[in-house]
Amino acid sequence: MVIADPIYYIVLPLLTAFLLPLFGKLYKPLIGIIPGFVFLFLAYMSVILMIDIRPDNPIITKIAGWTPPFGINLVFSSFSGFIASLISIMGFLIWAYSYKFKKVGFDDSLKYFILLLLVVTGSIGIVLTGDIFNLFVFLEITGISAYALTALYRGRDGAEAAFKFLLIGAFASSMILLAIILLYTQVGTLNMAEISVRMHEVDLKIKVLIFILFFVGFGIEAEMFPLNGWVPDAYSQAPGPIAAVFAGMVAKAGIYALVRIIYLMFDLEGAFHLLLIMGVITMIIAEVVALRQEALRRMLAYSSIGQMGLIMIAFSFNTEQGVFAAIFLMFNHAIIKSLLFLTTSFLVYNTKTKLISDLDGFGKKMPLVSLLFGLGAFAIVGLPPFSGFWSKLYVLIAAANQHMEVIIALILSVSVVEIIYYFKVISRLYFRKASEEIPIQKPSLNSSIVMIVLGLIIISVGVYPDLITGLIENATTSLLNKDLYIEKILPGLAEIIN
């Protein structure tokens, strides 16, 4: 029996990250191998934990023995566990993909893996923590490592992207910090469960102010318009797998935090409206801008923003179906967009300009990568029988049940735009003659396997969605059942206060 405790999600990668230089001194290849073991263990642990987890028995870990609300606790519920597992599994896949990291030198490789471990730590921490300040800390860990990762390559405009990211990220952290300060003055605690219980004591105006601060702060991580200026730059300048990390982990953590805040802490009706409005605006503007992109990765980045907008819309319904759809979307988006970024990394690597117009005839040059890119594109625009279809369907059903016909129409019209730009790429890949012969770097075996695995997940979930819907249903229940969450973390507190 493996020791399975959520604490390892934080401790192991963090520890490894700091010890990695030492390992590297011992034996160079360890730099690559050790993180792999860590990720493998985390992924394995996720599976173990997810088997048992039910909405009514979240695993609550108290750090350093302090019980909540005094100490920091980690909550591995069906929802947070699901996202954490997703992130850790994605982490493992991305490690596997980038195991032979571009054959660059010791330093780069070391930095890369340290930062990767830190990003994973931070993202999982955001998801698992039950303490608002702790969340802020993890957010900063994620943020700082993400800035550094963005600027990893010297040759590109990575530094510029990273600086923009940092500028906005610093604003985000300031706002969140300010919000935490204000919140603390009002409720005198940092434990989210307790905050949730005490929230009704807070004056509505202050509450709204705090909410807005949080909303803007987390909105930056969640790629909400107009706070998402960093997204296209960072996605397009970071190393290929890191873009997948951003799409699959950082953004997910951001939206998770946002949702946690909205669902758990603030029972504001207006919050959902705001989320809906911002989701719609984000989605429309991002997709529309994506249509006019010339560079492939920027296009994917905008598309990613659009998907985040869709997730926000789904969350904003505040119904079981909506949340279900949103979590499904998060899952799909993590898988599919990662696949897209991973394949794109190879496609773009072999062009001079990284523009879409340079991709003519790549279907022949790189059959596997192009096929998987096509698969990802088909899936992300929601064509059956691929997994993206189901999540889109659930979003629509949720919207329909909320009698939001206009929203449905908007989502669908935006999907049309999405189809246009993805299919433009596909038609270039497959149905254009290659302009000139450039030597092609073929994908290595490990990255091919990773991409194929992702593709298989997409197809199998698409053909048989019931593979995943059970987990998502649990997660939904867990998120929506606020009282259960509070009760499990702080037994009896709600009665005492009320």
Next chain:
Amino acid sequence: MQDFLTYGIYGTAIFLMLLGVYAVLVKRNLIKIVIGLSILDSGLHLLFVAIGFISGGTAPIFSPMAIESANKMVDPVPQALVLTAIVIGFGVTAVALALVIRLYRHHNTINIDEIKNLKW
């Protein structure tokens, strides 16, 4: 006097924050922007500490003397948190400065208006 002090601190904190924001938004020099960020952070930290402050309070250490004046004990949590926040702010500033160096090498300028390769 006490009010003046309290409000003075709060006012200073807010002023610092606004100053930071102003620097970030208006200054074209990357270094100045980073400084602006630091100032913004400082303002926040000051605010946080000020919240926990009680005029004439004691250190938040449990001792027989402190127990009888429990109400006078300053809140320990903000202080702890501010320490963390300062560390984080330091980290961010460090990364930011590193990036500025990188940018300067790459673009030969630290004017943010000229660093616009990535757009649209």
Next chain:
Amino acid sequence: MNWSLILGITITIITAFTVGMFYGGISRKVTARIQNRVGPPIWQNFLDVLKLYSKESAIHHGWMQHLGPLWAITASTATLMFVPILNNGQFYQNLNFSGDLIFLMYMMVFGQLGMALGAGQTGNPNSAIGVSRGLSQMVGYKVPWLLALVAIMVQYKATSITGLIELQNQIGWLMFASPFAFIAGLLAFIGMMHYSPFDIVFAPSELASGPPSEFGGKYLGLMMTSGSIFTFAKLVLFVDVFLGGASNILELLLKTFVIYMIPVIYGIVSPRYRTEQSIRYFWGWPTFFGVIGMLYAWYMIS
């Protein structure tokens, strides 16, 4: 084998041929007289056809040209077969009850399509130009023609010609009962006869007679035969639909002759329309009358 049917068909065809030929001759005579000429004898067309059949050689440019005139004669006799020649079954009934107006409208095109294909195969540009004009013009005159017929079919709830004739025995000629439809039909009918001013299809000096320009000898003969039968069939159809049919052969001849003279005389005094002019003409006043007729029919039934 139904010998009486075959006999009837044969006699009908011969009658139609004879009458059509004589009408053709008369029209030539009338034209001549109007132009202050003596003109050919009214049996001149018989002589022409006979001469064409007695040509000793013939050429064709391929199977479609060989078959083209066959289509034409098939279509024209078929049209004739499904049109009641005389009322009350006094004449051979042929296949009167096996087809209706819509069928006839399509049947009448059958021959034109065949002829067009035959003309197309010759490779003569004049033929193709003629066909192009002919088909274009057909679209033109079909519109008022359709409006007229549909108005009648709608108003009297019958698409079979026998049904329309029976109806007219009760309520009088549709010419008076549905005057607008009649006017539209008549104007369209003028176009259908391809006399001047709608004879740009065959414009002899411009197009070298258009579609038939590569047809000679027996082929031309068959075409002329078919044409005369078709003329008669169209006339009978028009008379049946609008003028209450005819109860004896004399009445039939009288009515058809009167109708026939309208396009002939109108043609003699008219210059020639270009294709688009004629199309626009048909889509102008005749269509207007057709629409009025349709509205009238609508008004009458509701």
Next chain:
Amino acid sequence: MIEKKDSLAIGEYIKNFARKHSLFVLAYGTGCGAIEIPPTMTSRYDAERFGIRGAATPRQADVLLITGYLATKTLKRVIRVYEQMQDPKYVIGFGSCTINGGMYWDSYNTINSLDKYIPVDVFINGCMPRPEAVISGFVKLQEYIQEGKADGWRKYQNNIEEYRENQKRIIKNWRMPDYNL
């Protein structure tokens, strides 16, 4: 009792009757004589009463009317047109030029005697012949047809080599499509 031969003769008579009364004329109107065709056809002389009417193409025509001189260039066209007509076909030489060249008798580029190149059934004299003369020429042709004497087309078939030789003598660049007659 009519013999078989007689019946053939009757048939031939009827055919000839039809042929004679239905003359579709293709006028090769390059010469100045063509100016006389319109009066012949229109109200004043009205050739149609004899069953004479214009034909638009050689395929439909019975009579080829050569109205005047033929240049070496136009001869080629005439031969082609003539060969495209259906049997039986007749040629009327119209005006002096077709008989002996007329006023162009010593021209370097006109032919003098049409009969050498295609068989002419009836010549109409005159420079140019009046409509009355034209009509009388047609009537003559009708007579010949009835009597079966208008067999220029048969003559042409039988003596094709001779005609070809004559034609090729005039037309130096003989580039005619090879029609199987």
Next chain:
Amino acid sequence: MMNSLFLLLFILFGSAILSYIGHRISETLGNIIVVVGAFSASIWFFVGFETPAEFSYKIADFDALWSFSSYSWIFAALVSILSPLALLYSTSYMKGKERLGTFYFNFFLSILGMIGITMSQDFISLFIFWEIMTWSSYLIVIYLGKDVEKVGIKYMIFSAIGAYALLMGIVLINREVGSLLIEDAFAYFPQIQFSTQLLIGILLLIGFSIKSAMMPLHVWAPGAYSNSPMSYTAVFSGALSKMGIYGLGLVFIRLLSSGEFTLINEIFAWAGAITTLMATFYAIIQDDAKKLLAYSSIGQLGYIIVGVAIGTELSIMAAIYLAILHAAFKGNLFMAIGAVEKQTGSTDMTLVTGLIRKMPLTFFSTLVSIIALAAVPPLGGFVGKWMLYQSLLASEHFFLIIVIFTASTAAFLYSFKILYSLFLGQEEPEFKNIKEAPLPMLIPMILLSLFLIVTGTFPGILFEPIANGMKYLGFNDVNWNMSLLVNAWGDEVNLQHVSMYIGTIFIVAFIFISLKNRKRTRYVTTKDISTSGEIPLPHENLSFKLNFYKPFERAISPVMKKTMDSIYDEIGNGLNALFQFIRYIYSGNGQGYALYVIIFFVLLLLLKNQIFGL
């Protein structure tokens, strides 16, 4: 124990995979797999079912049910007959092309999609199959790499709009009915609020009518039909577009049956009629045979839409009949044009000429199809048109009938043009060595031609399944005769008499004209024409090809001034400009982005009263 329905899809999917693999190995092997797979699926469809086969399952909490209704069976049969023929044809037509594996993979997938659509008795699997069909057909449309951006994207945009309209309708049905089974939807639909009914109805109709290329939404069709390989276009235009008709039938007759929706029926009928007229006009002015046929397809689909939209017994019958016939003759035509393209390398009607003597059988099948298309008796096309007109007359749609009758008459123009331009006219020395199309291409064409000829006299062989299928639509006692057409007022057309008479006269006249002067009737080349004595040079082609219907164009020029295409282009350009403008939001200035954050924050603060209802 495998379900027979499941097995059918499995055969198709297996064939798709196998033919892909087979074509990777060798073309011959691939072709064998393609033909065997296609015919075995088809045979399994016709013989392998113990009716009524059913397959019900749950997918992602939705009840799903597969089964053929008697109505959908007609369309499935259509697909099952046409697609093996097209695939057989394709083995020869696509010989030597690149990436055949992909092509056949997608081909089979779209067949699978179509079969799936017809067997789906629930909306969710219907939509899934619909989308599979759509994207696989998209991949084939751009397969040849011609005008990929323009045509492919246009097709995909409109398909997506249609599919998403469908999807929206489906989710609304799900909301209102609580189930996605089609039968449930029919049953509970009348209880829904009227406005929702209307919305659902319109959405579904838009979704289905895009696939059947109705007028304002048709612009994808000409390019898509003419750009995909002809072997696929035969199926594309013949069968795939009928899926829209299938859906329209379901919606119009079963869903919107309450009688409150006559206005929608009228609108769609008029849209169909105008589609027909305008598409016919556009077909007339085309110079490329493929384009012409593409527009003609749109036009023909217009008739079918009219029939479905009118919704009387006879009109539905006419529509389904026409749908089947259209599949036959348009499939045949596309195949014939494909044969021409294969043999001559072009379908430009101004270049290809005089093929009748080189490709007589192709000409024959084209001719038969054209006669059927032009609805000239005695071939099958007439029957459908007749029924349609009669139904329009009986249901008092007088002006509609004029419009579509005019279109039908105008259809003669392009019918003749395509026959004349490709097969007739003067022969070109360039095409001297053209051979007749190979046998695998001829067999399907000849079979379809025979079918068209037979239905001309005995349309009853089609009426039987149609009448059967109409029971599903609620018309229980449909009268039909083997070869007698009867309209509402008792007037009739006896097709046997017609064909007998036409046949007899034709044969008699044929004997007469062939025997007359047989010895002295001779064939001359098309160069030997009366050209005022002028002798055309060998390379001079005098065929009249360019601007063939210029006078007609001039006559109809007022309605042709603004095309739907240009309107969409303008919209597209406008949107593009707008999007470009929006793009500038991401100015690339880091401070700007920071400013956005502040502005957003301030805005939220300012608007907080409105948002949070303070």
